[in-house]
Amino acid sequence: MGKQMTEMLKGTLEGIVLALLTGNPAYGYEITTLLRAQGFPDIAEGTVYALLVRIEQKGLVDVEKRPSEKGPPRKVYTLNAQGTKELDEFWNTWSFLSERLEELRKGGK
Amino acid sequence: MGKQMTEMLKGTLEGIVLALLTGNPAYGYEITTLLRAQGFPDIAEGTVYALLVRIEQKGLVDVEKRPSEKGPPRKVYTLNAQGTKELDEFWNTWSFLSERLEELRKGGK
DNA sequence: TCCACTACTTAGCACTACTATGTACTAGTA
DNA sequence: TACTAGTACATAGTAGTGCTAAGTAGTGGA
Numbered sequence: 001m002g003k004q005m006t007e008m009l010k011g012t013l014e015g016i017v018l019a020l021l022t023g024n025p026a027y028g029y030e031i032t033t034l035l036r037a038q039g040f041p042d043i044a045e046g047t048v049y050a051l052l053v054r055i056e057q058k059g060l061v062d063v064e065k066r067p068s069e070k071g072p073p074r075k076v077y078t079l080n081a082q083g084t085k086e087l088d089e090f091w092n093t094w095s096f097l098s099e100r101l102e103e104l105r106k107g108g109k
Numbered sequence: 110m111g112k113q114m115t116e117m118l119k120g121t122l123e124g125i126v127l128a129l130l131t132g133n134p135a136y137g138y139e140i141t142t143l144l145r146a147q148g149f150p151d152i153a154e155g156t157v158y159a160l161l162v163r164i165e166q167k168g169l170v171d172v173e174k175r176p177s178e179k180g181p182p183r184k185v186y187t188l189n190a191q192g193t194k195e196l197d198e199f200w201n202t203w204s205f206l207s208e209r210l211e212e213l214r215k216g217g218k
Numbered sequence: 219t220c221c222a223c224t225a226c227t228t229a230g231c232a233c234t235a236c237t238a239t240g241t242a243c244t245a246g247t248a
Numbered sequence: 249t250a251c252t253a254g255t256a257c258a259t260a261g262t263a264g265t266g267c268t269a270a271g272t273a274g275t276g277g278a
Contacts, residue, residue, distance in 0.1 A: 001236085004120060004202045007264065010234050011116025012206065019213040029256050039209050047235050049257060054234085071243045071255035091214065093113045097121065098207060100148050104128040105200065110267085116233070119265050138225050156266050158226060163265085180224035180274045 001042040013043075015090035017051060018060065018083055027066075027074035028052050052077060060086050110151040122152075123160060124199035127192055130170065136183035137161055161186060169195050 020026065020034060028049050035043045052075075055061050060083030064076045079087070129135065129143060137158050144152045161184075164170050169192030173185045188196070 002198075002202065003264085004199060005206070006235060007120025007123075008202055008206055010119040010265080011113060012210070013235075014116075016210070016213060019210075022216075027256080032256095039205070042236095044236055044238095045257085046237075046239095046259075050235080050259080053258085068243085068256070070245075072241090072257060073243095074256065089111075090113060093111065093117055094210060096148070097114070097117055101121070101125070101128075101203060104125060107131075112233085115266060119234080122266075136225080141225095151267095153267055153269095154226085155228080155268075155270095159228085159266080162227090177225070177274085179276080181226060181272085182274095183225070 001040075009040075012094070013047070014051060014055065015087065015094065017048070018055070018079060018087040018090065021061065021077060021079040021083070022087065023079075025076050025078040027076045029074070031077075055083070058082075058086075110149075118149075121203070122156070123164065124196065124203065126157070126160060127164070127169065127188060127196040127199065130186060130188040130192070131196065132188075134185050134187040136175075136185045138183070140186075164192070167191075167195075 016035070017031060020031060026034070029045075031052070032043060032045050032048045035048070052061075056063055056077070060080065061077040062080050064078070065073050066076055068074050125144070126140060129140060135143065138154075140161070141152060141154050141157045144157070161170075165172055165186070169189065170186040171189050173187070174182050175185055177183050
């Protein structure tokens with residue numbers, strides 16, 4: 001992955017994952033493949049798992065262990081109320097930054 | 110500053126500063142006040158100066174020292190060819206990420 | 219003299235993405 | 249049986265970047 005993208009993902013990747021989880025519980029491996037399919041082909045597995053540990057510790061998701069047909073049991077993450085609130089704040093922060101940057105791009109000094 | 114914004118600025122702040130410098134040479138203290146005036150009231154001085162050192166070491170800007178009427182001499186930064194190229198790449202990276210996020214926001218899974 | 223403003227510098231910290239490696243389970247196949 | 253691939257999760261160590269905090273230096277005004 002480009003160094004720029006790596007740095008830019010800091011702070012946004014968490015939001016991206018929370019957004020993926022809205023109304024759509026998922027487990028780590030699934031989230032990784034989802035991200036890779038949706039334009040982030042180089043996302044490292046370890047990054048996703050570490051992120052999931054973080055958002056679980058922050059209490060943004062509920063976790064449930066479910067057996068898998070193939071391999072070890074899955075940890076399914078579901079966005080809870082606090083996670084939804086965090087996601088809202090994420091979109092606010094993103095919108096603000098996004099607007100600033102669009103102004104800058106238009107030469108709005 | 111919010112923790113979210115702090116993390117989100119990683120990777121974008123450099124682009125913001127490069128964008129501010131296009132066709133508009135400026136010195137550190139000036140850039141700091143510019144940023145504060147344009148929606149980032151809590152940007153730390155130290156952050157800006159450290160970033161300027163970095164982009165100078167990467168060769169993205171040319172530097173010239175000019176005396177100030179008030180206080181120590183200013184270090185005026187001018188975007189050079191390499192900096193312009195880097196800024197182009199920044200906009201590409203930003204556009205990509207921005208599009209992904211807008212899709213996500215619209216519920217595009 | 220003291221303070222405020224201008225202007226730059228730097229050491230240490232916190233956070234997050236990446237690299238690399240390891241564990242564990244299932245199924246297919248040679 | 250032994251090997252391989254795919255599924256699924258975990259984690260130690262590294263790098264990059266923004267923040268905190270503190271300092272240095274110069275000018276001018278109360």
